[in-house]
Amino acid sequence: MRTSLLKVILLRLWSAIPVLFGVLVVTFVLIRALPGDPAIHYATSPNAGPEEIEQIRRQFGLDRSVIEQFVIYLRELFRGNFGNSMVTGQTVLSDFATRLPATIELAMMAFFFAIVLSLPAGIMAAIWRNSWFDQLCRVVSSVAAAMPVFFFGLLLVYVFYFKLGVASEPIGRWPSMIIPPAPITGFATIDTLMTGDWELFRMAVAKMIMPAASMAIFAIAPLLRMMRGSMIDALDSDYVLAARAFGLSRIRVILRYALPNAMLPVLATMGMVLSTMLGANIMIEKLFSWPGIGAYAVNSLIAVDYAPVQAFVLIVASLFVAMTLVIDILSAAVDPRYKLKR
Amino acid sequence: MRRREFLGSGIAFGGAAALGIAFQPRLALAQSQTGVIRVLAEGPPNTFDPAGTGYNIPSVNITWNVYDRLVTFGQKPLTGPDQQGAFIYDYDNIVPQAAESYKVAPDGKSITFNLRKGATFHDGTPVTAADVKWSLDRAINVTTAKNQMGTGSMKDAKQFIVVDDMTIRVETDLADRFTVPNLALLFPAIFNSKVCMQHTTASDPWAQEWLKTNVAGGGPFKLASYQAGQQFVLEPFANWKNGPSKSTAKILYQIVPQAASRRIAAERGEADLVRDLPGRDIAAMIAEGKVKVLGIANPSTVTYIAMNNGIAPFDNLKVRQAVAYSVPYQAMFDAVLYKRGNPMFGGPAKVTSPEWPSPLPYTQDLTKAKALLTEAGFPSGFETTFSIDADDVTVSEPVAILMQEALGKIGIKVTINKIPAGQMGTLLTEKKLPLFIANAGAWLRSPDYFFRIFYQGDTRWNFGSYANPEMVKIVADARWETDPAKYNALVMRMIELARTEVPVIPLWSAFQDTVVSKGMHGYTYMFHRSLELRHLTKS
Numbered sequence: 001m002r003t004s005l006l007k008v009i010l011l012r013l014w015s016a017i018p019v020l021f022g023v024l025v026v027t028f029v030l031i032r033a034l035p036g037d038p039a040i041h042y043a044t045s046p047n048a049g050p051e052e053i054e055q056i057r058r059q060f061g062l063d064r065s066v067i068e069q070f071v072i073y074l075r076e077l078f079r080g081n082f083g084n085s086m087v088t089g090q091t092v093l094s095d096f097a098t099r100l101p102a103t104i105e106l107a108m109m110a111f112f113f114a115i116v117l118s119l120p121a122g123i124m125a126a127i128w129r130n131s132w133f134d135q136l137c138r139v140v141s142s143v144a145a146a147m148p149v150f151f152f153g154l155l156l157v158y159v160f161y162f163k164l165g166v167a168s169e170p171i172g173r174w175p176s177m178i179i180p181p182a183p184i185t186g187f188a189t190i191d192t193l194m195t196g197d198w199e200l201f202r203m204a205v206a207k208m209i210m211p212a213a214s215m216a217i218f219a220i221a222p223l224l225r226m227m228r229g230s231m232i233d234a235l236d237s238d239y240v241l242a243a244r245a246f247g248l249s250r251i252r253v254i255l256r257y258a259l260p261n262a263m264l265p266v267l268a269t270m271g272m273v274l275s276t277m278l279g280a281n282i283m284i285e286k287l288f289s290w291p292g293i294g295a296y297a298v299n300s301l302i303a304v305d306y307a308p309v310q311a312f313v314l315i316v317a318s319l320f321v322a323m324t325l326v327i328d329i330l331s332a333a334v335d336p337r338y339k340l341k342r
Numbered sequence: 343m344r345r346r347e348f349l350g351s352g353i354a355f356g357g358a359a360a361l362g363i364a365f366q367p368r369l370a371l372a373q374s375q376t377g378v379i380r381v382l383a384e385g386p387p388n389t390f391d392p393a394g395t396g397y398n399i400p401s402v403n404i405t406w407n408v409y410d411r412l413v414t415f416g417q418k419p420l421t422g423p424d425q426q427g428a429f430i431y432d433y434d435n436i437v438p439q440a441a442e443s444y445k446v447a448p449d450g451k452s453i454t455f456n457l458r459k460g461a462t463f464h465d466g467t468p469v470t471a472a473d474v475k476w477s478l479d480r481a482i483n484v485t486t487a488k489n490q491m492g493t494g495s496m497k498d499a500k501q502f503i504v505v506d507d508m509t510i511r512v513e514t515d516l517a518d519r520f521t522v523p524n525l526a527l528l529f530p531a532i533f534n535s536k537v538c539m540q541h542t543t544a545s546d547p548w549a550q551e552w553l554k555t556n557v558a559g560g561g562p563f564k565l566a567s568y569q570a571g572q573q574f575v576l577e578p579f580a581n582w583k584n585g586p587s588k589s590t591a592k593i594l595y596q597i598v599p600q601a602a603s604r605r606i607a608a609e610r611g612e613a614d615l616v617r618d619l620p621g622r623d624i625a626a627m628i629a630e631g632k633v634k635v636l637g638i639a640n641p642s643t644v645t646y647i648a649m650n651n652g653i654a655p656f657d658n659l660k661v662r663q664a665v666a667y668s669v670p671y672q673a674m675f676d677a678v679l680y681k682r683g684n685p686m687f688g689g690p691a692k693v694t695s696p697e698w699p700s701p702l703p704y705t706q707d708l709t710k711a712k713a714l715l716t717e718a719g720f721p722s723g724f725e726t727t728f729s730i731d732a733d734d735v736t737v738s739e740p741v742a743i744l745m746q747e748a749l750g751k752i753g754i755k756v757t758i759n760k761i762p763a764g765q766m767g768t769l770l771t772e773k774k775l776p777l778f779i780a781n782a783g784a785w786l787r788s789p790d791y792f793f794r795i796f797y798q799g800d801t802r803w804n805f806g807s808y809a810n811p812e813m814v815k816i817v818a819d820a821r822w823e824t825d826p827a828k829y830n831a832l833v834m835r836m837i838e839l840a841r842t843e844v845p846v847i848p849l850w851s852a853f854q855d856t857v858v859s860k861g862m863h864g865y866t867y868m869f870h871r872s873l874e875l876r877h878l879t880k881s
Contacts, residue, residue: 034765035768036762036765036768037768037771038764040771041396041763041764043396043767049489049801050800052485053771056485059395059485085388085570087571088386088388089387089554089555090570095570095571098569098570098572157603162609169606169607169610170603170606171598171603172572172573173572182567286599286600287600287602288600288603289597291569295599302764303764304764
């Protein structure tokens with residue numbers, strides 16, 4: 001069993017390589033097909049003329065053919081060099097090293113909020129179908145689905161920070177006047193725990209509450225609805241009826257028999273939700289000045305900065321591949337009928 | 343049972359929120375400290391090299407303060423009613439910085455700089471003439487700096503002569519009034535050449551790759567920490583000797599992309615300097631009266647509606663004048679800019695002084711506009727597109743909409759075209775846009791310099807693609823004119839042309855608004871619009 005699982009993982013990773021290569025080629029070509037010439041965009045000096053633009057084009061290697069550029073890019077990629085960002089002036093790798101942890105940390109907290117709220121609520125809505133609680137869940141999920149994440153975030157900031165003054169300032173990951181400690185892993189929570197700075201740990205967590213809550217909002221609707229729907233299917237099924245007929249306690253029936261069977265579609269939704277949280281939370285990142293990868297990628301795209309955009313797509317694609325794999329493995333563990341595809 | 347579980351999770355969530363509440367006290371304490379000046383701005387810097395390829399405006403906040411130049415601009419107090427205690431750079435008073443003194447030869451063709459004794463770089467090595475020579479050589483060689491240095495007649499390394507360890511001479515073929523001001527700009531910063539030379543390569547003889555992410559300077563501040571896209575910390579260089587510096591506080595510069603977040607922080611008094619706020623927010627904050635706002639206009643920065651003189655129908659003078667008479671200037675100034683600037687419209691009919699930029703005589707007059715359009719041969723108008731930068735929509739978009747409405751009244755149908763910032767530069771350089779909004783400033787204040795950049799030539803800065811041989815000629819004549827009377831006559835003719843031929847329509851010179859906290863003193867506006875930190879103190 002264990003060796004076969006390992007084999008599945010390896011096979012999956014192997015089959016991901018052509019996918020990632022495809023992503024690489026498409027991004028590489030597409031971004032160059034965009035109108036906008038980086039050489040001109042970066043000719044910022046007040047007296048930039050055609051000669052200067054040409055010089056910058058040579059400096060960037062943009063005077064070479066696209067094929068030649070691609071070969072150079074691949075070669076550098078193999079050496080672990082993702083290139084340099086023109087927007088931050090740092091290497092793309094170091095930018096991601098600082099930003100990816102921030103994104104993951106926030107997404108995890110938001111994901112936790114979303115699950116803790118929506119799964120129990122979904123289960124209870126399924127059990128007490130059409131009760132006042134079920135109706136409340138319906139209202140909450142409809143509103144959550146309809147409300148732009150950004151707007152909810154603004155509302156939170158307005159009420160809790162501006163009016164009541166109880167939440168921490170919606171700017172970045174650290175308290176305002178504190179010069180943040182040098183990163184170890186890049187995760188604010190892990191770093192502060194490693195150095196044993198409890199005060200700073202609590203402040204870092206406090207900083208995450210508002211952005212994470214705003215992010216969680218958009219995940220509540222799909223998770224809650226999915227959980228409720230599949231739980232209803234499970235509760236109405238013959239095996240639950242049989243289990244009840246055997247006289248098993250209600251909790252046992254729900255937790256042991258209905259829940260695992262209902263989890264499959266929910267797991268798939270969870271995978272989707274988490275991937276979205278990791279890759280596409282630009283509005284939240286902008287609103288809370290959160291130094292994540294989403295806003296970074298968009299800024300780079302606007303500034304015709306090729307290297308970071310390519311790296312972003314590649315990294316997010318890798319995350320998606322890994323996420324699908326994890327969800328598949330979890331699904332197989334939860335439900336024996338689910339076969340792992342090789 | 344289920345219900346209990348739900349309640350439990352609810353308590354967990356509420357508890358997490360309560361933790362957030364409990365964490366506040368230390369923050370309030372931290373903010374009262376005077377040792378840190380907290381700056382909030384919109385964009386992140388992208389290089390530490392003052393002449394880095396593609397350097398952006400936020401990066402000047404670092405480079406200007408960590409490097410010295412041979413000379414720099416003096417400061418003079420501002421006199422506006424809301425500007426008490428603030429200063430602006432004095433273009434006519436260039437004071438020594440890394441140089442202790444400088445002397446222009448009687449023929450004006452050579453300038454001798456005596457370096458300051460005892461001055462060192464941040465690492466403690468003394469500043470020598472060899473460092474200055476290397477730095478000036480670099481400035482005339484790297485792509486970004488060399489054209490600018492050329493405007494001050496500095497083009498060849500042979501022009502920079504090391505006299506002795508502490509003396510350097512700059513020679514030019516002709517006496518050039520732009521040589522000394524050019525040495526006070528961003529690019530000819532003084533590098534620690536011994537350190538830089540350890541990081542040069544055959545393909546990179548000026549250490550551009552290394553200086554992008556490293557500082558080798560001797561300016562009033564040291565870069566203490568830097569987190570790309572988030573924040574940086576500058577701390578005062580204790581041994582700085584090159585001028586008056588009062589600042590003892592560390593500078594914590596944070597990047598906050600969202601204007602709403604910056605405004606909230608400003609209103610709650612949790613930041614000392616807040617920049618890049620839209621006019622609407624500034625107007626509202628002034629009305630509320632809780633914060634201090636310094637609105638300072640750079641006299642040579644102007645926002646224009648530009649028409650492409652190179653393509654029909656804007657090659658027709660009457661069409662351009664018709665457009666100039668149809669702009670709803672006052673409505674734009676009031677409703678879009680919230681009066682945060684100096685108007686460039688509604689000026690006197692006659693040119694009375696060689697001062698530029700100064701208001702043009704236009705105001706909105708649709709009857710006149712319609713008549714001019716008919717005279718030009720477009721009685722029923724025409725269709726065109728109005729392009730705006732998608733990054734600058736707060737001002738550009740309402741301006742475009744007001745223009746669309748006004749031009750519609752005289753029969754010109756306008757489609758608004760929003761262009762991503764990355765493409766805007768390309769389209770401007772290729773001169774493909776018929777009608778658009780442009781905003782730019784000149785670093786050097788002389789009017790002929792201004793007209794040379796913005797009213798002639800083939801760079802993107804000639805927004806109107808204006809190609810009038812007379813303008814080209816008088817701009818060239820004024821370049822070396824030493825007789826003030828003759829020079830002024832030439833400039834007045836340039837102004838005359840800019841007013842009657844309206845290749846571009848100046849709208850206003852917008853303020854740079856900065857919200858400053860109550861304890862801040864010594865705020866100084868520099869020509870480059872980024873922060874001059876050394877005069878700042880906090881009490």
